Amino acid sequence: MMTRQAVTHLICDCDGVLLDSESIALGVLHRELLPLLPAWPDADEAPSLQEQRSQVLHDAIANRLGMYTDVLLSEVDLEFELGLEAAQMERIHATVALACSEQAQPVPGIVEALQAIRLPRAVASNSDAPRIEAGLKRCGLYPQFAGRIYSGHDVAHPKPAPDVYLAAAAGFGVDPARCVAIDDSVTGVRAAVAAGMHVLGFTGVAHDRKAMARRLREAGAHQVFEDMKQFPQLICELIWLR
Incomplete structure (x- = not known):
């Protein structure tokens, strides 16, 4: 097992860690994709079936948050046979980006924690x-x-590949093992683990915190927490790690 080093640098995911925007993206994606679901036979006579299908779509989107929006849309399109065209995907992507940039609020407690x-x-x-x-x-x-903003669009491979986390460490000129990453998605946690960083999983804005905590641990997060009030103490412990 790799020996953990005391950390010297912090690398944060953005959506769901710094910005409370995951719920915004989820809402927009669900609203845009729901009308495209193929109709079920006899759905008018059994509206509960459509409600169930809507919930399945909602969960499928939620479980993919943290992916590239285009990748998320492609996977959901394939799973639900939505028949998305390139122009539709581009429009939905732009709608999500605009909503997140205009409506996002800081994750509760992140300002004080930082x-x-x-x-x-x-x-x-x-x-x-x-x-x-x-x-x-x-x-x-x-x-x-x-000056320290790294995007998956600017590296060879986005998360869950480690490239964007490795780019952030390289920007500091430090060993990735000296970095602590905080991420709220399975995609992001896998990326940070692959980069060789100490990884904190955050569940504070997840729609199902208990389930997400389990999934983040399974993805390799070394510690999982749900309240930003815990964040500084977790960092303090890592700074003094021996």
Whole structure:
């Protein structure tokens, strides 16, 4: 088992860690895709079946949050036979990005947590850089990460590949093992684990915290927490790790 090193740098996912935008993306995607579900026979006589199908679609989207939006749309399109065309995917992608950049709020407690954590910090996200920057500026967090924003769109492979986390560590000029990553998705946790970082899984804005905690641990998160009030203490323990 790899020996953990004391951490010196913090790398944060954006959506669901810094910005409370996952629920916004989920709502927009569900609203846009629900009308495209193929009709079930006798659905008018059994509306509960359509409600069940709607919930299955909702869960399928929720379980893929953290992926590239285009990849998420492709997978959901295939699973539910939606028949999405390229123009529709582009429009939905743009709608999600606009909603997240205009409506996102800071994750509860993140502002105070970051004030208490003195480590150099960066963002590593699968979102594109303009969306990340717009959301951070809206929420007053941009100055803390300016010049240290890394997008999965700018590396060879997005999460769950480790590239974007490795790029953030390289930007600091430090060993990835000296970095602690915080992510809220299975996709992101797998990426940070593959990068060789200490990984904190955050469930505070998940629609099902208990289920997500289990999934993040299974993905390799070393610790999982749900309240940002815990964040500074977890970082403090890692700083003094021996």
